[in-house]
Amino acid sequence: MLFICTGGFNKTNYFMRITILVFLFSYFNASAQKTILYLNGKEKKIESYTMNNERLVFVPIEALDKKKSVDMYKVFSVKDSLTDKEIIIYNPDTSEGDLTREEMRMFIDGEQYAVKNYKDKTHKVAAAAIGIGSGIFTFYGLIIPATYAVIGGRFSPAVPMNLPNPPQTINEEMFKYGYQYKARAKKTKDNLIFGGIGFAVGFSAFAVILHNVK
Numbered sequence: 001m002l003f004i005c006t007g008g009f010n011k012t013n014y015f016m017r018i019t020i021l022v023f024l025f026s027y028f029n030a031s032a033q034k035t036i037l038y039l040n041g042k043e044k045k046i047e048s049y050t051m052n053n054e055r056l057v058f059v060p061i062e063a064l065d066k067k068k069s070v071d072m073y074k075v076f077s078v079k080d081s082l083t084d085k086e087i088i089i090y091n092p093d094t095s096e097g098d099l100t101r102e103e104m105r106m107f108i109d110g111e112q113y114a115v116k117n118y119k120d121k122t123h124k125v126a127a128a129a130i131g132i133g134s135g136i137f138t139f140y141g142l143i144i145p146a147t148y149a150v151i152g153g154r155f156s157p158a159v160p161m162n163l164p165n166p167p168q169t170i171n172e173e174m175f176k177y178g179y180q181y182k183a184r185a186k187k188t189k190d191n192l193i194f195g196g197i198g199f200a201v202g203f204s205a206f207a208v209i210l211h212n213v214k
Contacts, residue, residue, distance in 0.1 A: 033061060037076045039090070039104065041111030041182060049078060056089065076108060103174045109167055110159075110178025117160060118183040123152055127191040128198035135202020145195025153188030156180035 036044040036058065049058035056078075057069045072089055079086040092098035099107060130148050134141035159170060159179045169175045 033081050035079045035081065036070075037079065037108065038070075038074055039076050039108065040074075041108050041115060041178070046078075051089075076104060099174070106169045106172050106174035107178035107181075109169055110175040110180075111182040113159075113167060113170075113175070114179045114182035114186065117163060118157065118179075118186055120157065120187070123187055124190050124194045127152070127193075127195040131195040131198020131200075132202035132205075133198075135199050135204070136206050138203065138206070141203070142199060145199050146192065149188050149191035149195055152191050153184050155184075157183045157187070 034046050034049065036046055036049070036056070038044070044058075045061040047059040047061055047064055049056055051057070051072065052069070054072050055069045056072050056075055057067055059067055075089040077086050077088045077090065088101060090101055090104055092100055092104065094100060127145060127148060131145040134144035137144070157180065159176050161170070167175070
């Protein structure tokens with residue numbers, strides 16, 4: 001049967017329909033995404049997943065033609081953004097001292113809060129200054145900023161209570177532990193980075209001065 005379109009081909013309407021279809025496809029595809037929540041507070045967008053023995057096998061959003069896997073003991077849950085349903089993967093052994101699921105969730109909330117809100121700059125300045133000063137001892141001075149990073153990272157910063165829209169669990173002990181754990185790790189990493197940069201600057205400056213003196 002021959003179909004004849006008496007109205008002719010409307011290019012504007014055609015491309016408009018294609019655009020709408022692409023938009024709807026992208027929207028529903030994005031809505032169908034799932035999110036892995038790790039015990040360290042990080043999240044990962046995925047397309048799909050399966051559980052194979054002790055590993056979680058998933059297809060990441062950024063590489064739909066590849067499969068990756070992670071040990072399930074590193075994962076807290078997988079959440080479906082379309083249905084808002086959350087599958088809890090974390091299976092604690094409380095007889096071994098593991099945190100309960102409720103405690104671990106609060107701990108993770110604290111970790112995520114620290115990543116977003118812990119922004120103290122004083123330790124970075126101090127680490128850089130110590131690194132610059134230790135440059136005078138040449139390579140032997142590397143131990144000084146490294147030691148400062150370790151010692152400085154042992155002090156737990158307080159949870160900020162004056163920020164807008166604080167989480168409901170901010171006063172819970174496990175939330176505070178999670179916040180302080182992540183903040184200490186972040187501070188130690190910053191101290192190592194800025195201490196190393198400071199040492200490189202101090203060592204280079206000392207080498208130039210020594211060369212000019214000779």
